Amino acid sequence: MIRLENIGKRYQRSDVLQRIDWRIADSAFVLVTGRSGGGKTTLLSIMGGLTRPDEGRVLIDDVDIWRLSEPELAALRNRKLGFVFQFPSLIPTLRVLDNVLLPIAFGGRSPNREDREFAGSLLAMVGIADKEKAYPSQLSGGQQRRAAIARALINRPSIILADEPTGDLDESTEAEIMSLFQNINRQGVTIVMVTHALDYAALGTACLLKNQQLFPYPAGPSPESAAGEESRHGE
Ligand SMILES: Nc1ncnc2c1ncn2[C@@H]1O[C@H](COP(=O)(O)OP(=O)(O)OP(=O)(O)O)[C@@H](O)[C@H]1O
Ligand SMILES: [Mg+2]
Numbered sequence: 001m002i003r004l005e006n007i008g009k010r011y012q013r014s015d016v017l018q019r020i021d022w023r024i025a026d027s028a029f030v031l032v033t034g035r036s037g038g039g040k041t042t043l044l045s046i047m048g049g050l051t052r053p054d055e056g057r058v059l060i061d062d063v064d065i066w067r068l069s070e071p072e073l074a075a076l077r078n079r080k081l082g083f084v085f086q087f088p089s090l091i092p093t094l095r096v097l098d099n100v101l102l103p104i105a106f107g108g109r110s111p112n113r114e115d116r117e118f119a120g121s122l123l124a125m126v127g128i129a130d131k132e133k134a135y136p137s138q139l140s141g142g143q144q145r146r147a148a149i150a151r152a153l154i155n156r157p158s159i160i161l162a163d164e165p166t167g168d169l170d171e172s173t174e175a176e177i178m179s180l181f182q183n184i185n186r187q188g189v190t191i192v193m194v195t196h197a198l199d200y201a202a203l204g205t206a207c208l209l210k211n212q213q214l215f216p217y218p219a220g221p222s223p224e225s226a227a228g229e230e231s232r233h234g235e
């Protein structure tokens with residue numbers, strides 16, 4: 001379970017996030033959309049222990065992550081979270097398989113044979129088993145995304161934070177990657193995804209980040225309007 005309580009963040013005195021409260025149940029699939037510059041990446045990185053909020057708390061399985069020491073936080077990130085970043089972040093000088101194994105080294109141990117086999121099976125799952133020995137520059141954009149997804153799964157995280165994992169991809173590759181995430185989610189992994197691909201909103205629960213706050217998307221009738229008040233149209 002991920003809980004955000006009263007999260008606030010500002011940069012140069014301008015508010016990016018204000019009083020955000022949010023609960024994400026285990027095994028949920030949550031999509032976040034909103035305009036460019038609206039704070040989606042900031043929100044994801046606060047949840048993921050990468051950007052410290054100015055206000056509020058983030059609890060992951062009841063641990064108040066921003067009260068941990070830096071090494072404790074790094075260990076929690078490494079153990080529980082898998083990140084798929086907005087911009088391709090494979091290491092160009094490492095082969096694809098070694099890129100996938102990288103979080104194991106960050107966790108402080110050398111990958112063993114079992115890790116290599118698991119990395120190979122993840123590459124097969126994301127559909128690029130034949131690219132194990134290739135370098136990132138030898139992969140298409142979609143294949144690089146797939147490798148980054150495999151890397152996010154190597155430590156068997158319970159939560160994946162994915163920031164526009166299908167950005168710049170054609171529709172059919174996007175559909176394939178979305179169904180990949182759906183399969184991962186069916187195995188019980190919580191997924192929080194920033195995306196503009198809201199054709200896929202039905203995969204889970206969608207939210208709109210707007211005016212520094214989160215709203216259900218598409219906006220449904222509020223409990224008050226359901227109780228008889230005139231419904232308000234538009235935003
Ligand atoms: N490290 C930083 N220092 C200063 N300002 C920042 C920093 N990171 C983000 N911002 C600002 O915070 C706002 C939100 O940025 P963020 O990257 O979270 O938006 P986003 O919703 O992910 O946008 P996009 O859809 O373009 O990726 C922007 O105005 C951005 O300029
Ligand atoms: Mg962003």
